Amino acid sequence: MLKQKTMTDISIARSVELKPITEIARQLGLSPDHLNPYGKYKAKLPLSLIDDKKVATSNLILVSAISPTPAGEGKTTTSIGLTQESYWSKDNCRLA
Numbered sequence: 001m002l003k004q005k006t007m008t009d010i011s012i013a014r015s016v017e018l019k020p021i022t023e024i025a026r027q028l029g030l031s032p033d034h035l036n037p038y039g040k041y042k043a044k045l046p047l048s049l050i051d052d053k054k055v056a057t058s059n060l061i062l063v064s065a066i067s068p069t070p071a072g073e074g075k076t077t078t079s080i081g082l083t084q085e086s087y088w089s090k091d092n093c094r095l096a
């Protein structure tokens with residue numbers, strides 16, 4: 001059995017090309033006018049975009065206050081993993 005070397009968080013982050021936040025917003029059907037940009041790759045969105053009717057019928061998963069594993073996996077890694085699984089299982093999921 002071959003043993004694979006575990007990549008560090010920084011090596012994973014450096015191995016991908018970032019998409020501009022405007023492109024991500026467009027994929028989600030958001031107008032660039034809704035974005036409050038913080039540089040080229042991140043932005044805040046107004047609370048007015050929250051649909052209270054959808055919130056009432058949706059599920060929310062909060063990931064908070066967990067201790068990182070020896071490999072450095074913490075809240076961000078867990079949140080991204082949950083989001084990816086939901087996407088692959090065809091659930092309508094967003095990470096904020």
